[in-house]
Amino acid sequence: MEIQQPWRSLRFSFRTATAIVCFLNLIAALILLQGFLSSASTRKFSTPHPDAVHLSYIKESEEMRRAMEPLELIKRVREITQEAYAEAEIVQLKDTKQTAAEGLSKRLKDSRSFSDAASQRALEEWRKRKMERARQRQLGKNGTSAMSQA
Numbered sequence: 001m002e003i004q005q006p007w008r009s010l011r012f013s014f015r016t017a018t019a020i021v022c023f024l025n026l027i028a029a030l031i032l033l034q035g036f037l038s039s040a041s042t043r044k045f046s047t048p049h050p051d052a053v054h055l056s057y058i059k060e061s062e063e064m065r066r067a068m069e070p071l072e073l074i075k076r077v078r079e080i081t082q083e084a085y086a087e088a089e090i091v092q093l094k095d096t097k098q099t100a101a102e103g104l105s106k107r108l109k110d111s112r113s114f115s116d117a118a119s120q121r122a123l124e125e126w127r128k129r130k131m132e133r134a135r136q137r138q139l140g141k142n143g144t145s146a147m148s149q150a
Helices: 014-045 052-068 071-149
Strands: none
Touching: none
C-alpha cells in the first residue's frame, strides 16, 4: 500500500531545473533593469533648478557658516606665521654670513701656517722639475740640430 505523493510522480531532470532557474534569473534581471530605467527617467523630468525657497535656504546657510568663521583669529594666525618666517629668514641670513666669515678666517689662518714650510718645499720641487724639463728640451734641440747639420 504505497501512497504515492503527487510531487514524486513528476520527475525533474537537471536540465529542466536549470532551465527554470535561468528563467527566474531572467525575470529578476528584467525587473531590476526596469527599476533602474524608470528611476533615471524620473530624474530627467524633475526640475534641475531648485525653487526659490530652496535657494533662500541655501543662501541663509552660507551666510550662517560665514558668520561663524573666526576671521580675526585667522588673520592673526597669518600675521604670526609671516612674522615667524621673516624673523627666521633674517636670523638665517645673519647666521650664514657669520659662518661664512668664520670659515674664511679659519682657512686663511690655516693656509698661512701651512703655507710657510710646505709651500716652500713644493716651490723648490717645482723649480727643480721645471729646470730638468728645460735641460731635456735643450738637449733634444741640440741633438736634432747636430743631426741636421751632419
